[in-house]
Amino acid sequence: MFKKLSNIGDCGIVCDFGDEVNQKINSNVIKLFHHVRKQVLKENLKGILNYTPSYNKLIINFDLQKINSSTIIEFLESVDFSQLSFSQNKKEWEIPICYDFAMDLKNISKTLKIDENEIINIHLKTIFFIYMVGFIPGHPFMGDLDSKLFLNRLKTPRVKIPAGSIGIVEKFCNIYPYESPGGWHIIGRTPTKLFNTKDNSNPCLLSPGDIVKFKSISKKEFENLNNE
Amino acid sequence: MNNNFFEVLRPGINTTYQDKGRFHMQHLGVAPSGCMDQKSYLIANKIVSNQNQEGVLEFAYQGPLLKLTKGKTKFSITGNVIFKIIKSNNKTINGECNRSYDLDEKDQLDILATKDSVYGYLAVEGGFAVTPFCNSISTLSRANIGPNNGKKINLKDKVFFKKDRQQKNNFSINVLSEKNNVIRVLKGPQFNYFSKTAQKEFFSQEYKITNLTDRMGMRLEGKGLENIVSTNIRSEGITKGAIQVPEDGQPIVLLTDHPTIGGYPKIANVISADYDLLVQKIPGTNIEFKYIELKEAEEAFKIYYDKISKDLNNISILK
Numbered sequence: 001m002f003k004k005l006s007n008i009g010d011c012g013i014v015c016d017f018g019d020e021v022n023q024k025i026n027s028n029v030i031k032l033f034h035h036v037r038k039q040v041l042k043e044n045l046k047g048i049l050n051y052t053p054s055y056n057k058l059i060i061n062f063d064l065q066k067i068n069s070s071t072i073i074e075f076l077e078s079v080d081f082s083q084l085s086f087s088q089n090k091k092e093w094e095i096p097i098c099y100d101f102a103m104d105l106k107n108i109s110k111t112l113k114i115d116e117n118e119i120i121n122i123h124l125k126t127i128f129f130i131y132m133v134g135f136i137p138g139h140p141f142m143g144d145l146d147s148k149l150f151l152n153r154l155k156t157p158r159v160k161i162p163a164g165s166i167g168i169v170e171k172f173c174n175i176y177p178y179e180s181p182g183g184w185h186i187i188g189r190t191p192t193k194l195f196n197t198k199d200n201s202n203p204c205l206l207s208p209g210d211i212v213k214f215k216s217i218s219k220k221e222f223e224n225l226n227n228e
Numbered sequence: 229m230n231n232n233f234f235e236v237l238r239p240g241i242n243t244t245y246q247d248k249g250r251f252h253m254q255h256l257g258v259a260p261s262g263c264m265d266q267k268s269y270l271i272a273n274k275i276v277s278n279q280n281q282e283g284v285l286e287f288a289y290q291g292p293l294l295k296l297t298k299g300k301t302k303f304s305i306t307g308n309v310i311f312k313i314i315k316s317n318n319k320t321i322n323g324e325c326n327r328s329y330d331l332d333e334k335d336q337l338d339i340l341a342t343k344d345s346v347y348g349y350l351a352v353e354g355g356f357a358v359t360p361f362c363n364s365i366s367t368l369s370r371a372n373i374g375p376n377n378g379k380k381i382n383l384k385d386k387v388f389f390k391k392d393r394q395q396k397n398n399f400s401i402n403v404l405s406e407k408n409n410v411i412r413v414l415k416g417p418q419f420n421y422f423s424k425t426a427q428k429e430f431f432s433q434e435y436k437i438t439n440l441t442d443r444m445g446m447r448l449e450g451k452g453l454e455n456i457v458s459t460n461i462r463s464e465g466i467t468k469g470a471i472q473v474p475e476d477g478q479p480i481v482l483l484t485d486h487p488t489i490g491g492y493p494k495i496a497n498v499i500s501a502d503y504d505l506l507v508q509k510i511p512g513t514n515i516e517f518k519y520i521e522l523k524e525a526e527e528a529f530k531i532y533y534d535k536i537s538k539d540l541n542n543i544s545i546l547k
Contacts, residue, residue: 008417009497010525012467021462033255040252050254052465054489059465061254064500064529069522132463134257134488137371141463177257178371195257197373200362204256 001028001081005073008059013072015058023144026131029053030209031084032076036060045075053208054132055141092211095175097123097166098222101189104154108168108185114148120216122146123187128173128212133204138177138195140206145171157183164189166214188214191225232299232357234387240292240339242443243381245356245374247283250364254488258373260468261366264347264443264484264507267536268306272351274540275304275328275399282355283365285381288346291339292381296331302393303337304328307348307508308405311339327400327546328353330393345508353395357388368485370444398546401539409509411502413517414525416471417464418493421457426477429453430495434514435479441511443485448515452477455493463491469498469506471517483507501528 002015015032017025033053039045047066052059060072099105099120109116128142145168153169158181161167165176167184174184177194194205206212217225246269249262263269263286273282285292291309304327305311311323316334323329325348331337342348358365358375365375372378376385419427435448459475470482472492481498482490484507496517498506509515520528 006417007414007522008467008494009414009469010499010522010529012497014417014464019462037252037255049249049251050260050465052254052488054464055462057464059467061260061465061467064526065533068526132489133255134465135463135490136487137257137368137373139257195371197361197371197378200360203362204253204258208255 002032002058002076005076007069010069011062011064013060013069013076015060015076017056019056021055021131023129025056026129027086027209028081029056029058031081031086032058032079033208034089035079035084048072052134054134086209089207090209090211091207092213093206094213094215095190095192096217096221096225097188097190097214098217098219099188100219100222101165101186103186105187108149108151108187111151112149119149119187122149123168123173124214124216126173130206130208130210130212132208133206136178136180138204138206140175140194140212142173142212143171145173147171151185153183154185157181161186162189164191166190189222191222232301232389232392233297234294234337234389235297236292236381236383236385236387237295237336238293239381239383239385240287241290242288243292244286244367244369245283245358245376246286246366247364248281249484250362250366253362254465257488258371259368259485259488261364261368261374261485263349265307265349265504267504268347268349270536270540271326271401271403272304272306272349274543275306275326275401276302276351276353277395278351278353278355282351283358285350285356285387287339287348287350288342290341291348291350293339294337294387296333296335296337298333299389300330300332300393301389302328302330302353302395302398304351305339305348306351306403308343308345309339309348310341310343311337313337326403328398330398344510346510347508352389353393354389354391357390370485399543400546401543403539406505408505409513409515410518411506411515412499412520412525412528413471413496414499414520414522416494416496418457418461419495421455421493422473422495423454423456426453426455431517431519434516437509437511437513437515439511443483445483445486446481446506448479448481450478453479453495457493459493460491461493463489466490467497469500469503470494471496471498481506499525499528501525501532
């Protein structure tokens with residue numbers, strides 16, 4: 001259940017679920033997100049343009065010509081959280097990763113004093129939960145990594161990181177869908193495409209609330225999958 | 229498909245296909261996009277008898293030079309734009325905004341510059357023949373989303389349009405432009421992160437719009453604002469018009485192609501009624517922010533949209 005509702009501008013509402021970042025709070029955010037989205041797609045709630053879940057907040061944006069904030073607040077206050085389901089919208093994914101493309105594994109091993117293979121093992125064993133997708137199209141923020149692997153961002157972010165690169169920072173793991181700048185520690189690369197601009201019905205592979213496990217592949221397998 | 233098209237002889241700056249925007253996708257990292265100045269967009273379509281959701285070409289500072297290689301059309305240009313029509317017999321017509329013109333095969337349309345403004349719009353009768361992605365033809369060039377492989381219009385591209393000219397008459401709309409440099413805002417979610425002095429300074433000082441301004445954001449320059457809580461917040465969803473303040477204390481207004489989530493504190497949010505006015509301000513302009521309450525912002529929006537609807541209905545046939 002959210003703790004506070006407030007305005008962000010004249011065409012946005014923030015549902016605030018509290019300050020902590022954990023899977024339980026985030027699951028509630030995502031439950032509400034699915035509920036709002038469903039009501040919008042069923043046209044029970046007209047004029048809503050976007051609904052953006054993050055770690056501990058859901059932001060709803062709307063068209064002021066069609067609806068205003070008090071109507072949305074009324075709707076949100078009437079939501080019965082005990083009736084909302086989470087699991088039916090959740091998908092599980094196995095994403096191939098090739099650790100040969102790690103740019104930072106050696107440095108991480110030195111900084112944390114953990115053997116490279118052990119770092120890979122911990123990463124492969126982790127069942128990741130997608131807290132949110134965003135910043136750029138298809139980009140997932142996943143957790144929770146074993147605290148043994150906690151790292152801060154790179155002091156100097158890289159100007160260019162190849163598409164498909166997989167990075168870690170603090171308890172989170174991400175995948176860069178496009179070549180972009182970035183400050184995460186890169187531990188491998190996936191040939192899986194996260195966002196397909198040719199697919200109108202389902203362009204984005206991963207959704208908030210999905211579960212991800214990684215599967216180690218060789219450089220040769222990477223190249224075969226990448227050329228598909 | 230119809231084979232009517234323009235050939236691009238000069239692409240102009242930041243020329244892209246845009247419409248109302250692409251919605252229901254921000255949770256997947258896709259920004260809304262769409263025309264920066266929605267008022268000029270609506271007028272452009274109305275003048276050439278299009279549905280109000282039809283796609284147009286948006287350009288910034290300098291527009292394209294287009295040659296009508298095949299077909300005949302009717303077009304309108306809106307915003308505050310200097311352009312000319314070069315007929316196939318080399319006769320030149322100096323164009324006026326907010327009215328329609330006929331264009332015949334081999335004619336050229338030279339969109340020279342926007343005047344004291346950033347964005348201009350080109351609409352053709354029936355619309356451009358491009359394929360929508362997720363219900364919109366808006367281009368998000370940063371992520372290669374939209375027509376033309378998500379890219380800006382380039383030299384030698386072909387710009388196809390759906391059908392030949394059908395409407396016999398030409399139309400015009402009398403649009404009054406606003407010259408106000410005061411932008412009204414609501415308090416942002418992290419307003420209290422800033423010191424009392426900074427809160428006062430934000431509403432009393434003039435901000436200069438810098439050159440680091442594009443469809444994604446507008447960087448401002450003024451006296452730095454003091455943050456007394458934290459210069460980072462947990463990343464949260466972004467709303468168009470949000471004014472974030474990073475560590476250096478200089479505000480950035482997030483615009484139509486904003487990132488979907490962000491982690492800087494937001495001191496304020498531009499009201500919807502003043503958004504079109506703001507995005508048309510050129511770098512170097514000094515602006516001020518005025519604080520208002522939500523109720524006033526909603527009322528201001530109603531007044532603004534009633535005014536646009538009135539303009540749209542005030543369309544007249546050119547003799």
